[in-house]
Amino acid sequence: MLGFLKEKVREHGIANSRQIILxxxxxxxxxxLWQYTVDQKFFPAVILPPPGDVVDIFLANRKFMWGHAVSTLYECFLAFICACAIGLSVSCIITLSYFARRAIYPNLIIFQLIPTIALAPLFILWFGIGTEARVAYGICLALFPIVVSSSTGLLNTGDTYLKLCSSLTAGRWQTFKSVRLPFALPLIFTGLRIGLTLTIIGVVVGEFVTAQSGIGYLISFAASGLETAISLAAIVYLxxxxxxxxxxxxxxxFVVLRIFSGVAAP
Amino acid sequence: MSILPSPKQSYLTGIRDSFLPVLLFLTVLGTWEFFTWYTDYPKSILPRPSAIFLAIVDNWGLLTSHIIPTASVALGGFVIATLLGLFLALLMSWSVFAKEALYPNIVGFQIVPKIAWAPLFVLWLGIEFESRLGFAVFISIFPIIISMTAGLRNTDPSLVKLCDSLTATKLQTLFLVRFPYSLPYLISAMKMSVTLAMIGVIVGEFITSREGLGFLILVAFGKLQTDLMLASVLFLCFVGLFFYSFIAFASYRLEVWFGNK
Structure with a gap:
């Protein structure tokens, strides 16, 4: 993999050092400039703490902040895995069954318009203020992009390939496994990347609202106590x-794309 | 839907296909209504769909009065983000120096989950609409910058060569060729960015606010009026839908104007 990366770097030609130095x-x-404005006291330290303070807090409170970061990391991981499992199975069903596709797909498109961020308090009402609420909320946010982009990928296989499959009397499942899925992988992973971003957003917003533990809690708690430096250090942990x-x-x-199609990640 | 492969379309399947999603939707709604009615489910946890409808009718004035603060701040944030993002993208494709200095930093900055900055914006800009506007601009500007920069760079090389051989200046090429050709990128970025602006405003309203639909959701949450919460969410959907369709319409006009269609 390292050799591949080196090759990539050479290909894109970070030849001139300007591109790194600038x-x-x-x-x-x-x-x-930040340090200068602090020195000149344009803003009070509450609004804009000196960059040195942020670094100091970042290093001094390693243990404490890392504990909160691990809690956020764990919740994000859990929510993302669940969202992947649910989302990918829904899009498989949509792809395999004509009936399910016709019934579910348009509803999915419409439901995507719901501003899911506004549902955060509802999840607290349903799941309490513990980990469950934040994980469920993360799943809810990540689910739609994963389903929509993976089913778009799975449904948009080239017509000629599908025709070839049916003339070779491949079954629906065979076609799915060896043609639709490999072709859809890049789009599925695009969906997963969007989903991961949204999972993190979901968990952090959940932590804003429930205020128990985690980086989101730390950020909003420090901001409400006018400890801007702590907030900024917490953002670095996030x-x-x-x-x-x-x-x-x-x-x-990278690994999956290698295995399935022998084509490296772009 | 071009996504759906169309088998032999008879008149009957056409009707069936358009009714199936509606049928599923109504079935879910009906089951929900029946289930909550039959088990007498606590209204504060899951109100019946009819109760949500009644909440909309009862609180019509309240809901409509809270639309304006949310929608106007979201729209303002979106417009500012689009203009500013467009300016930065044009600057970066005009000057190699600016691009090499700015672009890696912007991409690097984008990795930070931007939602985490919300409390800081409240701290910096106060609890009035400025903080929400600032936050909405902040979170919705990135898709515009990144996708416009990609769009301006990915112009057909033969067109750029043609401009060069016709001795067009760099600015002329930028505004007369690169910009019109990157419109599809701008439009898809605008669709993303308007959703993000809404998210920014709602999160801002959750943190501190005295007006807006996000505020109304929190107030209803505090009073356990779940029906009013869901009604506010529904209103937010309408606002989002309105913005989205407005952009779709505007993008169509833009493409016609620039002669892409």
Missing amino acids: PIAFFTLVVL LVVGLILFTALVCIE
Whole structure:
């Protein structure tokens, strides 16, 4: 995999060092500007804490914050796995059964319009303020993009391939397994990536509303106590959680695409 | 639906296909109504569909008065995000320097779950509509920047070569060729971005607000008026649907205007 990455890098030609130096220079400039505004006391420290403080808190409260991060990570993971299982089975049913497709698909499209974010309090009402509520809410948010994009992928197999399958007397299940699924994989993984983002959103919003544990709780609690530096440090931890989950998903995508079609991830 | 492979369409299957989804919807609604009526399910946990309808009728004035704050802030945030995002994308495709400096940072920044910034916006901009507007702009600007940058870059190379050989300036190429050709990207990004703007406003209203449908949901939640909560959600659906169809219409006009259709 490492060799592949190296090859990719060479292909895209990060040949000139400018492409690496410029973004870093811009980032440094922003941080310096931030430090400058703090030094000049344009804003009170409550609104804009010095960047040094954020780093200090990030490092000093490692143990405490990492505990909250692990709780968020665990809930996101659980919700995402459940959303994948439910979403992929629904889209398989939609693909395999003509009747189910006609009945369910239009409803799915309409239900996608419901602003699911507004349902957060309802989930607390139904599932209490524990882990269950946040996980269920994460599932609810992630489910629709996963179902819609994977069934779009599974249904849009090229006509010629399907005709070839039926002239070779392949059964519905055979066609599904060896033609529809491999062709749909890129779109399925696109859906899963959107779903993962939404799962994280769901869990964090759930933590905002229920306020028990987790990074979302830490952020809103610190913000309401005017501890902006703690909020910002907590956001960095949330970034770490997001990166862990995304890296895992991208690795799985890479392996699955290799296995199924011999085509590497784009 | 172009997605659905069409078998031999007879008159009868046509009717059946359009009735099936409606039938499923009504069956679910009917089961819900019957189940809650039969078991006398607590109204505060799952109200009957008819109760939700009655809640809409009873609280019509209340609901409609809370639409305006939510819808106007979401619309404002969306418009500002579109204009600002468009400006940044054009800047980045006009100047290689700006792109190399900004783009990796924007993509990197995008990885942070943006919803987490909501409490900070309240802290920075106060509890009035400014914080929700700011947050809506913040969360809905990224799809515009990223997909417009991709769109402006992915113009047909032969067209760009043609412009070069006709000695068009960089600005001319940008506005007369690259921009019209990237309209489909802009439209799909706008659809994403309007949904995100709504999400931003609702989350902002959850955190602190004294008006808007998100606020109404929280108030109804506090009073265990679940029927009113669901009614507010339904109203939010209508607002979302209105924005979405407005963009679909506007995008059609835009494409006609630029001669893509």
